[in-house]
Amino acid sequence: MTDPRRPLADLEPDTDFVRRHIGPDAAGQAAMLATLGVGSLAALIDEVVPADIRRSDAMAIAPAVDEAAVLAELRSVAARNTVLKSLIGQGYYGTHVPPVVLRNVLENPAWYTAYTPYQPEISQGRLEALLNFQTLICELSGLDIANASMLDEATAAAEAMTLLQRGGRSKSATFFVADDVFAQTLAVLRTRAEPLGIRIVTGDPLSVLPGLDCFGALLQYPGANGAVRDYRALAETLHARGGLLAVAADPLALCLLAPPGAWGADVVVGSSQRFGVPMGFGGPHAGFLATRDALKRVMPGRLVGVSIDSHGAAALRLALQTREQHIRREKATSNICTAQVLLAVMASLYACWHGPEGLQRIAQRVHRLTAIFAAGLRGQGFTVAPEAFFDTLTVATGAQTAAIHARARAAGYNLREIDEATLGLSFDETVTRTDLETLWGVFAEGEAALPELDALDAAGAGGLPAALLRSGPFLTHPVFSAHRSETDMLRYLRRLADRDIALDRAMIPLGSCTMKLNATTEMIPVTWPEFGQLHPFAPADQARGYAQLIAELEAMLCAATGYAAVSLAPNAGSQGEYAGLLIIRKYHESRGEGHRDVCLIPSSAHGTNPASAQMAGMRVVVVACDRNGNVDLGDLRTKAAQHAAHLAAIMITYPSTHGVFESGVRELCEIVHAHGGQVYIDGANLNALVGLAAPGAFGGDVSHLNLHKTFCIPHGGGGPGVGPVAVAAHLAEFLPGRGEQAIGAVTAAPGGSASILPISWTYIRLMGAEGLSSATGHAILAANYIATRLAPHYPVLYTGPNGRVAHECIIDLRPIKDSTGISVEDVAKRLIDYGFHAPTMSFPVPGTLMIEPTESEPKSELDRFIDAMISIREEIRAVETGALDADDNPLKHAPHTAQSVCADHWPHAYPREQAAYPVPGLRTAKYWPPVGRVDNVHGDRNLFCSCVPVDDYA
Template sequence: MLHCSMRVLRQAEAMAMCNNIQKGKKKTFFIAKNCHPQTIDVCKTRADGFGLNVVTMDIKDFDYKSGDVCGVLVQYPGTEGEVLHYEEFIKNAHVNGVKVVMATDLLALTILKPPGELGADIVVGSAQRFGVPMGYGGPHAAFLATSQDYKRMMPGRIIGVSVDSTGKPALRMAMQTREQHIRRDKATSNICTAQALLANMAAMYAIYHGPEGLKAIAQRVHGLAGTFACGLKKLGTVDVQGLPFFDTVKIRCSDSMAIADAAYKNEMNLRIVDSNIVTVSFDETTTLDDVDKLFEVFACGKPVTFTAESLAPEVDTLIPSGLIRESPYLTHPIFNTYHTEHELLRYIHRLQSKDLSLCHSMIPLGSCTMKLNATTEMMPVTCPSFSDIHPFAPVEQTQGYQEMFDDLGKLLCTITGFDSFSLQPNSGASGEYAGLMVIRAYHMARGDHHRNVCIIPVSAHGTNPASAAMCGMKIVSVGTDSKGNINIEELKKAAEANRDNLSALMVTYPSTHGVYEEGIDEICKIIHDNGGQVYMDGANMNAQVGLTSPGWIGADVCHLNLHKTFCIPHGGGGPGMGPIGVKKHLAPFLPSHPVIPTGGIPAAEESQPLGTLSAAPWGSALILPISYTYIAMMGSKGLTEASKIAILNANYMAKRLESHYPILFRGINGTVAHEFIIDLRSFKNTAGIEPEDVAKRLMDYGFHGPTMSWPVPGTLMVEPTESESKAELDRFCDALISIREEIAQIENGKADISNNVLKGSPHPMSLLMGDAWTKPYSREYAAFPASWLRASKFWPTTGRVDNVYGDRNLICTLLPASSVIEEQAAATA
């Protein structure tokens, strides 16, 4: 089983899985000293919320006698390049009932024995090696793989195989679909999206090169490292690590700083481990000339009488036979077909044609803010000066990035009314967690270790309860009134009842019900009067920017979804960024990093960082220029106008639709905020129609369905954003009005209650072009219910997917080769 999300968080998620597998009864987690320092720090930070005790030591010192160890984390290859044989170590852990997590490198695994064959229970790592730019730290897709035994404990999102209404295989999100919004504080994770765009990039890299191509790249990288080690031994000026390695050579020398300085003058950065140890890593971009330059650096003035090219033929693999991979991989035809650029281009285009995007129509997902991603904003992402920077490059070599971080942080402070920002959280979920952990650290610094109660209204954003649970908080829910506002009396009673232990309130403004909370200032005062802090979820900032601000309203901390309000593309779920802004009293507790210290922007006078939240100091730095460019181009007037238009668009649509559907909540003036909720609950009784039927029928009209059955079951939540024209808003409204007429046909008996155009939707071309047609409505009406569809029609790929089948028969492997061959034949016919 495999899931892709943000790197290093995968290690923390694997730690949480080990805790869950042991049902929380074993509270110690061992981490090997040969793991990356950022991995260790992220796990330590996350462990606090779970009540886990993280112990870091050499693997030879691991002792399971206490019986309290739930899992161990080891790295393969290690942080200093060493390749250890873990088979006996894993057997010993299993004998003691301990689960083993192995962090690894995909490229290395093309020639190293895979962790699954060594016996590991959970395997994590980054897919960055497969063609994704370093981007000063991200975005990169990570992966978490595990055995069938633990598939239902995996966090985040899994794509599984189900069947559609015609019995054909169909892919869908399995089990975890909107899990956080349903299971709330019992969710396996607070991560509600995955790094889908980056996962696709890495996948295409693997498809293009195939197993043989990837192995050739890995062998070349290993060969360069081996050639370098061989040359150092000939030089005799330093000592080379004796352990096997893949791409990183560990060197002991008399003065590591002097060596690093000499390399720096030759435009190369080495990793300084301590005063006597440096490491040198190689990848597919390294050349033999680079190795020759390194020889000159390590020769320390001695003449070099050989070249890398002359040594290369002498070098054989330095990996022992017991650790060499012999099992096949990437055997599916997909990875053995598209090895030319034009064939890969055609394959990507075929896949792309199956995805409905903003290129086709508006995507009205409530609380997701699917808005324009302008070309100008996207251009910096492909600029080498941004994309080709190592996450731990010396700060003096990244002054452009540093200037942007400083400017962006100050701009976000101005927009939100906060005093300092951390750019480290690299998702909205990470931002939620970071905000609560800052509050937690603040209370602890004041001696209030007992403050662990978090009040969460039912109108708050869906991931909030899961985030609070991950911080070890006790959750108290409060309800809403008939208008969708927080029930202030209930909130006051909850705050006063928990006065001595109150930590925070999590509130979304405007609320997830699509209204501006009328008493938000009073709500914040109640929490502050009872010793708590106010965390505001920034998911709905698109209705605040330029009109009000979290800091002005009374919030102490707020995360921003840069992939919503500030234009970073959603990319099918990722990349995202979730920076947090805080008031001055919380600024000292913003996260830092063990390799390059960060803190807030502007920096606090004193620093007491809560820990580390991301593998990279500034999260997914490469996509920050998108939001920076958007804010700089829009300016204060443009940003304010965008908020006004987003609100106007939502109110225009709600007004157009109110005579056809009930609009569930409105504010004091009868208006909504930037999104609104359509109530479909009555149609279940009058016509047997569920929200899913309406959402699927919208596909026939060429639209993505709105957010369904959340935050209120039986409803659709619509958010148009400021990017859509009146013509597009009208087109969507026309589709919903037309669908209402189709429901009326069922209500008045003119259409069958169980066999109608809504229940039969969506209608893929394969169904419409089939020999048999047994529906009581015409093929033409099924496919072309609106006039605009004849000029441009987006065809759904599959019929209605069987959700229950997919969950009961969880299959997450690639479809059989025959299915792919059939698909290819159909695509080229």
Template sequence: MLDSTAQGFADRHIGIDETALARLLHVIGVESLDELATRAVPAAILDQPAGDTIAAAALSLAPVSEHGVHRELRELAQRNTVTTSMIGLGYYNTLTPPVLVRNILENPAWYTAYTPYQPEISQGRLEALLNFQTMVADLTGMDIANASLLDEATAAGEAMTMLRRASKSASPRFIVDSDVFPQTVAILQTRAEPLGIELLRHDLTDGLPDGEFYGLLVQHPAASGRITDWSAVFRAAHDRGALVAAGADLLATTVITPPGEMGADVVFGTTQRFGVPMGFGGPHAGYIAARSSFARQLPGRLVGVSKDADGRLAYRLALQTREQHIRREKATSNICTAQVLLAVMAAMYASYHGAEGLKAIAARVAGHAKDLAAGLAAGGIDIVHTDIFDTVRARVPGRAQEVWESARTRGITIWVVDSDHVSMSCDEATTGEDIAALFDAFGVRIPGDLGTPWRAPAQLRRSSEYLTHPAFHRYRTETAMLRYLRSLADKDVALDRSMIPLGSCTMKLNATAEMEPITWPEFAGLHPFAPAEDTAGIRALISDLESWLAGMTGYDRVSLQPNAGSQGELAGLLAIRGYHHSRGETQRDVCLIPSSAHGTNAASAVMAGMRVVVVACRDNGDVDLDDLRSKIAVHADRLAAIMITYPSTHGVYEHDIVELCDAVHAAGGQVYVDGANLNALVGVARPGSFGGDVSHLNLHKTFCIPHGGGGPGVGPVAVREHLAEFLPGHPLAPELGSGPVISAAPYGSASILPITWAYIRMMGTAGLRRATLTAIASANYLARRLDEYFPVLYTGDNGMVAHECILDLRPISKATGVTVDDVAKRLADYGFHAPTMSFPVPGTLMVEPTESESLEELDAFCEAMIAIRKEIDRVGSGEWPVDDNPLRGAPHTAECLVGEWNHPYSREIAAYPAGIGARPKVWPAVRRIDGAFGDRNLVCSCPPIEAYS
């Protein structure tokens, strides 16, 4: 039965009501959204309106209300069974402090923030990420750490390729210890093969293998639970010219010697057990840390310390040019890989507990493992390793399944290693009752001498200090932490304060009704390797999503494993590679990429073992079909694929898309349609129907998963049937097949999939199409209103843009000296986050309003931009000098207005350019930041407290 209030959610999600829509359509010059679709979208790919389209592609959904969707999700959640998980293998129960749940995970000031490309209005999350980097560097014993990666296994893959870049060895061999998590080994195999890296598994406790190798990788503690002093092995590797990577459990490093102090060059891992629930696999913040000599080789984002225009300490993304351009065709790493929201959670968990608190948690975990091992040994059970931290591996010849079932009857799930061995991992949530239940499961009596304090073996006992910075001392009470989190959030502009009109980033509403279920224990408390019978509800939700996404895109099969858009790109290209290889066409390795493409495209192609050949674009931004045909002719026998973003990165529906796809197919290539702009296609056109063979979809863009300051994200990959067998597989999920492994967990960041499920379910088929067309209408409205002030660079055949438009500031800059940076920073004084700067065209702004914004907000943004143009004219006329005007001085802090004022413009113009009360004032935390200074003087951990004075 249709919920009586079901029609309400689309009206709450879409910011444009009927009256406002009439205004938008009038300015654009069309009578209806359907007419807009026919004017903007090429007829060859346009689906017909209403139920004839998505419904015909196997998606026909009537919407439900917010309360209705929660009822349905509750039914799915109740089909899951949350046991006491002692499976381990890199995933553990943790006790998240409620103050962090309420004030970070459930707080839109944190979860609706975007990547801090405008650092002056992102100081809060940048400080939190600097804390994260400091925490990781301290705990691993390394010099520098990045601002998070996607998960532990992919961080291992990044470590492997980073050492390849840094190594002076000509050998392609990389040694992986035999006692490493299976999902990590699987990722290493996926990443190594296309790059020509040869993996060799070897038991490194027996010493190094013969022959040359450029690096090695170990786990500390190992997958079996063993803790080892690796110092001699690392020295021996260095003596032979090899570099060393080590996976480290950060909780363990609070009490045992970290790999950095043993001589590792790179350390990687996950921060999941620092307050982030297992969530059936994610999202969790991975990490990577390195010696300072490798700082500029680190993959991912790096927060650095710099100074602002007044000389005050300020934070920014360091090496941001590398971040924006992603090394393109020279890349062996994809930089769009971060989990900022979860990194913030982990950093604040460490701050809340401090060094002593973390050490106490670690000792309690290790104490439970010691008691379990001692009690089982006393009962006649053979324990494989005696030097352990949290994991006990027991030898039970022929009885492993029997012991597993016995533990299950007591509400505990352990891990069956093989028919003769079981493994049990203790964690922060483990209790004495759990240990007693395991004794019972094994059929041994509870010893009477348990509970003696645990101490690490003498040679592995950590003695060095860590987390000594005040950031890890000041916030131990809930009052202090609450105020700290509020003070940081107050320094940032997120979607809860303002429209964020970033082109290609789709900052739409992340509705509360969508977000709430991710904290439900039935979703959050699931181990990714839990038995299928325990996870029926989340698997049904995943199946629904795969079906719905296939229906919306015109593809046949979908995998939700990739946990970022970059990983979806890699998965799609590896599927194409696997397809060609299966047909004996191993020579097909050329990937055509338009010059306007996202930098991630080229990076992903290189990671998939392909050679990038750039295709030119015409003056109007479209792919140059003549150049395309020329490149196809040259590379026909070697053509693997073309990667094209549709609508284009220029914000236009290219009318030649079908012809382009046909030309590539005729030469035997595959068509990869980058789904970054799918929010301009849902319900309007389907890439799988107009020529695409594969696409990745950004659930954090089109389907409402929040960006969280630069992650979480989900980047599922959708394919036509002939590529289905090459979709991601997983060694611990045989139902997925044997395809390349992309993420550590079989279903990626599964705990945030309820967000997208709820969005689709509440919008229904008609609501999804209306959202797309409203976003297109809003973008065209902005283009019409702003074109006379800032010319719109590209439009389609009928003068229409898609969901975004590019404003050309280059003639203005040439005439006046005012730069795109000046305009972006000045927008902060008006209370707005800037659009995307200088991408895909230097000197421009790419603006995307999304369907969630109201007409009032669109008009306020237009008025701010028009007012800025008038300020530019005053600079151009000579009234204000080029080097001292409100734009060059922007952004303005409250502090800079106090005291002496020696500028040719007034304090009022600086502080309230739109007038007092015109818009709630969000004061930038710092003045304009000197990026070059920060890159020359790279500091990427918490500076000493004296630096703040």
């Protein structure tokens, strides 16, 4: 009964975020513990986590605060950033995010909580958006095939360099980089080249490159200082010498300029940031890479291709490189196993929103404003270069440089200071007529008369050479013209989202991927202008808020991991791995032991581990695992002793990739240290450690952390991510950007994907030390609950000493395959009929499913998944007994589309009702997959990776 006299203390607002983040309520937790036969969560943790690695100290993380308070606190941090109109350029530009895309994609959990589209039948929406992106890049670049995005422009250039080395005829170890390539790109190229033995030569391409023996070259188009140069003859010369050409290009400029593929480029890279993605202090943004058809099977990254489904209809899927690292390991073309999907989707939708005419209009306006401004400056007596340009100018300002710079900032603009006598400006779509008039005043001295804009416009000056203008139509596919009204675009976005399963629709039980709740409060600050509109090379005094945020987040992560220092620069887990190994390499070199190059890697390790080791110039030696999935310490002792003189490191994942807390991890660390090596602990499974154990305290020297897993940055359909590298004290000086001993740049922007760091900062502030520890405990509880309930139906492959798993479990379907022919893929596809994304398939053990429920899922959703798995087991049993035909059964024909179930003809022996509604709850909440089972073999044999002709959709 309502009591209006309750005291005020009992009526305070409900602000317990921890309770809202952790799925099971008190009753659910009690029921789950009862199923496990333990009396408390603490007792379960004692059974699961080895006592000798448990942390005895509390994490030095502030107590939790409520959602309103944390947003107010973050507002004060953001307010320390000063947002000026940045005309710095250099690959980062102001842009207008179409509001319909901002609200319905960037701010929409249907898009940002989706997972990498390894299961194509439930990913057709984002796959279509990515196919649009690939088509956009192909047509802008003039090349045959483009991947589904890269981490940033500099990373894409580094991948292009090794692609040219793999794909060309030249035996040279030299790579040429033009002297007008962006400085951050050159820095990343130098970092990538050194461990691989690649020699980089820089200079003026027109004078140096014709006489240079090199396997490839990178040119910038337009150059960093704005020049648009004709490289057609140079491309021919390079090809005649057996070399290949990469071009870093601006996609907006390519709306007006001849595509590089048309004048000789073999690879084109760049950033799609200015296509409607905020600068965000450097990221995340979708880089791109396009190449010729002849190089498609050695190109890095994800590639969306067109195949057919089981009904013969067009269906999209990841092609060729899907999970390549887990198959080819150290022989993989790259260690990058993700993309910047959410940002690539935004860029492709920006192109759909504006269409080719709109993109050209934006490009023409940017160029026109630049040409008018240049003419006005020349009229004021300034020397302005170059003669041929798109949007960037350099101005000889002599002794006035400092004064002009100061006046510009006072007026609200950041210019680029090239040297003490030269300033640069890059215009973008946000620049207005008023900006030109204000800037002329900034450059003018005293009361000098300012140029007359309309008169200069009427004079018709321009800066694009006629010989390099784009000719002919582009982006002619209807998708780039069909959604111009907001009504059409809104419905198109809804239609795409409805074709997918993301975390807003159902649990995503992927092992090792930690698809946990990304709370709305954590996402809100991402689009604040103080975070989103800051240029990564803005003066430090304009980025004090970011400096505070980064320093505080680094301290939080140190407290959580037990390490001494952290760098947030790596913008993906793959980059964090790579940075960690470079740090180990640099450490050994600093001690006169640069010959240490052997990296021990257990056979169960993530496939990116050996790929990263190879990229860091290390030799991979595999360490065996025992029958329980643990690292074989006997084999480790043998290998460590055998390679003691050259041992650089061991890479392990802890808890193991098999989902177990190995009891011998301290001994493992001691063995490696005793033989002079460093211990790298992959942070992919940190979700099972935070608050309970710290890798930096039980023997780790370096780890990378996946903020898009443990610390709540959403996966975005396959990116964005952040992969910070954390190190012990003796390695701190080698972190990127930390001084003379630091490794080189691993990403383009100094702060990496800075604009999404507020997500993890907010999560940690909302949870506090106790909440983070509770989240870890509940992740372990959920995994053990699933393992216990499924054990009578499916063998659980690996467990720890007390028969428990860590935060994930592996169920073994190989006996089922042997007895019935039902495969792990059949089970995964049948789960779609129940409304679930499948667990991780066949990794780390072929023929298995790796399940990770996370702490975010309530008991009701865990039970719904368990009931689905048990129901599927009963269907398998019906095959075993002969009640269902071995070939004509609901698993072999899964998933079932609405079209197939409702068709006049039903060719199967089992009823339609069993196909569509195998459990009663689906009658009121049913996800219908848009396509039947996708034919992977057909897709690879008939590779097609751009927009499907409209007739094919009929």
